[in-house]
Amino acid sequence: MATLTVWKFPDADAAERATQTLASLESQSLITVQDEAIVTWPQDKKKPRTIQEHNMTGAGALGGGFWGLLFGLIFFIPLIGAAVGAAIGALTGSMVDVGIDDNFIKQVRQEVSPGTSALFVLSSDAVEDRVLDAFKDGFPGATLIATNLSKEQEANLRKAFAEAD
Numbered sequence: 037m038a039t040l041t042v043w044k045f046p047d048a049d050a051a052e053r054a055t056q057t058l059a060s061l062e063s064q065s066l067i068t069v070q071d072e073a074i075v076t077w078p079q080d081k082k083k084p085r086t087i088q089e090h091n092m093t094g095a096g097a098l099g100g101g102f103w104g105l106l107f108g109l110i111f112f113i114p115l116i117g118a119a120v121g122a123a124i125g126a127l128t129g130s131m132v133d134v135g136i137d138d139n140f141i142k143q144v145r146q147e148v149s150p151g152t153s154a155l156f157v158l159s160s161d162a163v164e165d166r167v168l169d170a171f172k173d174g175f176p177g178a179t180l181i182a183t184n185l186s187k188e189q190e191a192n193l194r195k196a197f198a199e200a201d
Contacts (some may be wrong), residue, residue, distance in 0.1 A: 039090065046151075076153045077149065
């Protein structure tokens, strides 16, 4: 079963630094990272900057389409207005189909704000206490937000956002 995990950090640069911690945990076989992306939101900016951390081509990678849709729903849709309400409903519905519900989207939207950053990770096989300790010890003030995906939801997610070769 895959887990979509979001780590929120109390400063705009910490998520980029946290990718090194994540890589170290993976090299120790404490987590299997399938894909990751970061959001940085400097205090003086109106919107966050999003980066797909790796251009992964393995079976686990979701690709930019997934991250773009998720980040659009979280950070940009509230700014668009009612003119595209039906499209927003369809997009939100597609995320629910793959196990990412409105509560998760709302929680991330509320917590990731100007002056913060976030690391989004699709992973499996995590040794949860060790991963939690590594982030909590290395990044005081880090907050964990996560949603578990069933095997069926993970398969739907991959099917919905698979990118053509």
